[in-house]
Amino acid sequence: MKKILIVDDEKSVRESIGLILSNTYEPLYAESGEEAIKIYQDERPYLTLLDIIMPNTDGLQVLERLKDIDRSAIVIMVTAVTVLSTAIEAMKKGAYDYIQKPFNADELRLKVDKAVAAKDMVNEIRFLRTEISRKYDFENIVGNSKAIQDVFSKIKQIADSKTTVLITGESGTGKELIAKSIHYHSSRNNKPLIAINCAAIPDTLIESELFGHEKGAFTDASARRAGQFELANEGTLFLDEIGDLSLATQAKILRVLQEKEFLRVGGTKTIKVDVRLIAATNKDLEKATREGKFREDLFYRINVIPIYLPPLRERKDDIHLLIDHFINKKSPNRKRKFSQEAMDIMLNYHWPGNIRELENVIERVVTLTPDNLIKIDDLPQNITNETKAGLMKDDILSGRLSLDEAISSFEKEIILTALEKTNYVQTQAANLLGISRRILKYKMDSLNIPTEREKRE
Ligand SMILES: Nc1ncnc2c1ncn2[C@@H]1O[C@H](COP(=O)(O)OP(=O)(O)OP(=O)(O)O)[C@@H](O)[C@H]1O
Numbered sequence: 001m002k003k004i005l006i007v008d009d010e011k012s013v014r015e016s017i018g019l020i021l022s023n024t025y026e027p028l029y030a031e032s033g034e035e036a037i038k039i040y041q042d043e044r045p046y047l048t049l050l051d052i053i054m055p056n057t058d059g060l061q062v063l064e065r066l067k068d069i070d071r072s073a074i075v076i077m078v079t080a081v082t083v084l085s086t087a088i089e090a091m092k093k094g095a096y097d098y099i100q101k102p103f104n105a106d107e108l109r110l111k112v113d114k115a116v117a118a119k120d121m122v123n124e125i126r127f128l129r130t131e132i133s134r135k136y137d138f139e140n141i142v143g144n145s146k147a148i149q150d151v152f153s154k155i156k157q158i159a160d161s162k163t164t165v166l167i168t169g170e171s172g173t174g175k176e177l178i179a180k181s182i183h184y185h186s187s188r189n190n191k192p193l194i195a196i197n198c199a200a201i202p203d204t205l206i207e208s209e210l211f212g213h214e215k216g217a218f219t220d221a222s223a224r225r226a227g228q229f230e231l232a233n234e235g236t237l238f239l240d241e242i243g244d245l246s247l248a249t250q251a252k253i254l255r256v257l258q259e260k261e262f263l264r265v266g267g268t269k270t271i272k273v274d275v276r277l278i279a280a281t282n283k284d285l286e287k288a289t290r291e292g293k294f295r296e297d298l299f300y301r302i303n304v305i306p307i308y309l310p311p312l313r314e315r316k317d318d319i320h321l322l323i324d325h326f327i328n329k330k331s332p333n334r335k336r337k338f339s340q341e342a343m344d345i346m347l348n349y350h351w352p353g354n355i356r357e358l359e360n361v362i363e364r365v366v367t368l369t370p371d372n373l374i375k376i377d378d379l380p381q382n383i384t385n386e387t388k389a390g391l392m393k394d395d396i397l398s399g400r401l402s403l404d405e406a407i408s409s410f411e412k413e414i415i416l417t418a419l420e421k422t423n424y425v426q427t428q429a430a431n432l433l434g435i436s437r438r439i440l441k442y443k444m445d446s447l448n449i450p451t452e453r454e455k456r457e
């Protein structure tokens with residue numbers, strides 16, 4: 001049961017309040033301000049009911065002390081009608097509510113329940129907020145490579161400033177994760193982080209989405225609506241895929257960045273905002289600038305702090321760590337690992353979808369493999385095939401394998417696949433491979449590929 005501290009110099013008042021609340025709460029009693037402060041420190045009640053007029057310390061002073069001890073203390077002042085003005089002063093000093101003597105039981109219960117619910121909500125929001133920001137802690141952004149370590153130190157340096165950041169990198173390299181991490185490492189982290197995917201909003205709507213609109217600004221505008229720039233005030237606005245914005249919208253964004261104010265669509269009143277902008281794109285903006293697809297002035301305005309996330313294939317050191325991280329995340333209670341051969345494949349695959357692709361592959365493999373040891377055969381075929389060819393190339397170039405041997409083994413594998421696909425009907429397999437049946441037979445002989453009959457024997 002939640003503890004409620006009842007502070008009043010009159011015993012009868014304390015007891016009657018206690019009686020009213022004791023069904024749902026655990027009452028604690030203090031008969032003076034000093035005692036209240038002591039009990040507050042020791043017991044940390046969920047809520048305090050505080051009489052205003054008491055001998056020695058008066059309620060207002062006690063309120064201030066409680067607020068010093070705990071800024072989020074919820075205090076309901078209990079007051080006689082005659083000192084209503086003091087109750088109002090108490091509200092200004094941070095009391096949550098007040099109740100007048102004499103009060104009836106229902107009124108008291110209602111006010112207390114409401115205050116408790118408000119505090120529950122504040123606690124929950126605080127909890128969720130730490131939960132969310134924990135997700136963007138460096139601990140949960142995996143990487144030991146120099147590239148990612150440089151990104152971490154850059155984030156630490158710039159998180160607290162208001163400078164615009166431009167994050168670039170191929171799809172799936174972690175741009176959004178890094179953008180959010182910057183916000184949660186900044187002093188704006190208790191203010192909104194608003195993310196917009198510019199590529200997902202049609203050009204006709206983007207202006208009203210970003211800047212809001214007044215009622216009647218266009219046919220569908222039946223009510224006034226605040227835009228994302230307004231909602232992000234004092235916080236961070238993350239413009240994802242900024243390279244996809246039209247030149248007209250780019251011009252408007254540039255203006256907000258320079259003037260720090262804008263008009264809603266159809267509006268006449270300028271709105272001032274304090275917003276930190278983080279932009280991301282997988283396009284080459286410099287090239288787009290040269291081609292006239294991206295405004296040069298906007299590019300320079302957002303490219304103040306560039307952060308480049310290299311593709312996963314260029315930070316092989318991180319693949320191992322990421323694999324462990326995702327395996328742990330998907331099946332935290334089991335000791336699963338990749339066989340050496342399977343790990344080699346994973347390390348050498350070129351990961352066009354980067355970390356997102358790696359995460360999906362792990363999820364799939366972990367779900368579909370019953371065994372704790374994940375072997376080559378458990379990996380998706382596109383990854384094994386492609387990587388085997390790549391590994392073979394390395395073997396040839398480093399002299400471990402001759403070109404002839406490599407070609408033969410490659411040929412053999414393809415012919416076997418074709419035969420399996422066609423149930424060993426050689427004419428069909430030859431067709432599939434674009435060669436004559438005679439040549440297929442010749443190759444099967446020289447590569448020691450058995451026919452179906454030979455296989456059975
Ligand atoms: N260093 C990392 N450590 C752990 N997880 C990561 C890391 N980088 C990215 N991820 C995860 O990979 C996935 C893809 O990341 P994210 O969405 O940030 O990529 P992106 O660059 O924005 O991709 P796109 O260009 O396709 O939008 C997310 O689930 C993210 O949590």
Ligand SMILES: [Mg+2]
Pocket residue numbers: 175176240
């Ligand atoms: Mg993204």
